[in-house]
Amino acid sequence: MPGLNALPASGSDPVPTDVVIIGAGPVGLFQAFQLGLQEVSCQIVDALPHAGGQCVELYADKPIYDVPGIPVCSGRELAERLLLQLAPFRTPLHLGQQVESLAQLGDGRWRLQTSSGRVFLARAVIIAAGVGAFVPRRLVLDGLSAFEGRQVHYHAVELERLKDQRVVVQGGDEAALETALQLAGSGQCASVTLLHRNSKFKAEPALEQALQQAVAEGKLALRTGQPVGLLQSADGQRLTALELAVDDEHTETLVLDALLPRLGLSPKLGPIADWGLAMERKLLTVDPATLATDLAGVYAVGDICHYPGKRKLLLCGFHEATLAAFAVAARLRPEQRQLLQYTTTSPRLHELLGVAGTSART
Numbered sequence: 429m430p431g432l433n434a435l436p437a438s439g440s441d442p443v444p445t446d447v448v449i450i451g452a453g454p455v456g457l458f459q460a461f462q463l464g465l466q467e468v469s470c471q472i473v474d475a476l477p478h479a480g481g482q483c484v485e486l487y488a489d490k491p492i493y494d495v496p497g498i499p500v501c502s503g504r505e506l507a508e509r510l511l512l513q514l515a516p517f518r519t520p521l522h523l524g525q526q527v528e529s530l531a532q533l534g535d536g537r538w539r540l541q542t543s544s545g546r547v548f549l550a551r552a553v554i555i556a557a558g559v560g561a562f563v564p565r566r567l568v569l570d571g572l573s574a575f576e577g578r579q580v581h582y583h584a585v586e587l588e589r590l591k592d593q594r595v596v597v598q599g600g601d602e603a604a605l606e607t608a609l610q611l612a613g614s615g616q617c618a619s620v621t622l623l624h625r626n627s628k629f630k631a632e633p634a635l636e637q638a639l640q641q642a643v644a645e646g647k648l649a650l651r652t653g654q655p656v657g658l659l660q661s662a663d664g665q666r667l668t669a670l671e672l673a674v675d676d677e678h679t680e681t682l683v684l685d686a687l688l689p690r691l692g693l694s695p696k697l698g699p700i701a702d703w704g705l706a707m708e709r710k711l712l713t714v715d716p717a718t719l720a721t722d723l724a725g726v727y728a729v730g731d732i733c734h735y736p737g738k739r740k741l742l743l744c745g746f747h748e749a750t751l752a753a754f755a756v757a758a759r760l761r762p763e764q765r766q767l768l769q770y771t772t773t774s775p776r777l778h779e780l781l782g783v784a785g786t787s788a789r790t
């Protein structure tokens with residue numbers, strides 16, 4: 429995607445910044461743009477490996493018709509346009525890591541730590557966490573979690589680790605089919621099996637066709653069944669097979685070296701619920717004029733926030749991000765009078781956007 433300044437997943441030195449935005453969904457991205465116009469620096473963190481939040485994760489290829497001035501665009505296209513708009517500010521994006529803790533320091537700054545160990549010291553925090561961090565749905569089987577990260581992989585795994593292995597991909601949606609096809613196409617695995625509870629897939633016809641072709645060419649095997657148990661090596665160190673219920677009476681064994689469950693993603697509010705912020709039905713209560721929560725210096729925008737009349741729509745999130753940017757700038761620079769500047773006419777904003785000197789359109 430354009431404008432992506434994605435950074436490596438971990439780092440040792442604390443990162444000082446004006447603001448940390450939690451969430452790189454559409455509202456978090458527009459929030460960074462609005463802060464840029466206010467000349468407030470920020471860093472964005474997201475649990476997903478890509479920006480765009482629900483737009484990319486839940487409806488990447490579906491059309492949106494109610495973004496002002498854009499008659500129609502897909503979820504992915506909207507995320508791409510927001511990144512492009514944000515590009516002049518070169519905002520660092522820290523992807524694939526969840527913000528796990530938030531604590532106030534003696535000097536008033538906020539210390540945030542992510543699941544990758546990165547630490548931020550921020551003068552203000554804006555929570556744009558939507559419906560929560562998207563985490564992979566787990567396959568619930570007794571004893572399976574012991575093999576997570578070794579033989580059971582919920583996230584993308586390097587092909588090198590699956591070389592010459594009997595790999596089972598579990599699931600029936602596009603992510604499962606794409607993973608299975610990618611592995612089958614690589615020719616690196618000893619075998620690739622796609623396991624699904626029935627023979628109906630939830631994917632575009634072209635993907636299903638590619639699947640059937642890979643099966644016909646012997647690159648991929650299909651198995652139907654529901655995992656009900658697992659088999660381990662005698663010393664308990666290795667997962668060797670899944671036990672599958674194939675109908676009400678019969679079970680079968682599926683031998684494997686690696687299991688890649690692709691059962692979809694579910695949003696989890698996670699640690700945010702433990703930060704002591706005022707909440708109403710899992711949403712953060714804010715002042716609609718400033719988007720401030722009850723913790724001074726912590727703001728919430730987009731789907732995660734609540735106030736009378738709140739609607740979970742992109743447009744409402746963009747409006748909230750704009751008001752929050754003004755409120756944060758006023759908090760960080762109380763001595764400075766706030767002026768309303770238009771991007772159309774302000775030479776200073778043109779400079780910030782990197783368009784100073786370009787000829788005006790008539």
Ligand SMILES: Cc1cc2nc3c(=O)[nH]c(=O)nc-3n(C[C@H](O)[C@H](O)[C@H](O)COP(=O)(O)OP(=O)(O)OC[C@H]3O[C@@H](n4cnc5c(N)ncnc54)[C@H](O)[C@@H]3O)c2cc1C
Pocket residue numbers: 450451452453454455456473474475476480481482483486487491492493494525526527528556557558559560561562697698699700729730731732740741742743745
């Ligand atoms: C199917 C569908 C269709 C829709 N169609 C429309 C439409 O046509 N028009 C419209 O206006 N709206 C539509 N919406 C609603 C719109 O998508 C949401 O209002 C919008 O995505 C909210 O944006 P957000 O940035 O607040 O949250 P999100 O898009 O949910 O992004 C939040 C981000 O925060 C991250 N996050 C959460 N917690 C953490 C944490 N602790 N650490 C790090 N990262 C974290 C998540 O991973 C996520 O990427 C639709 C929604 C759905 C599901």
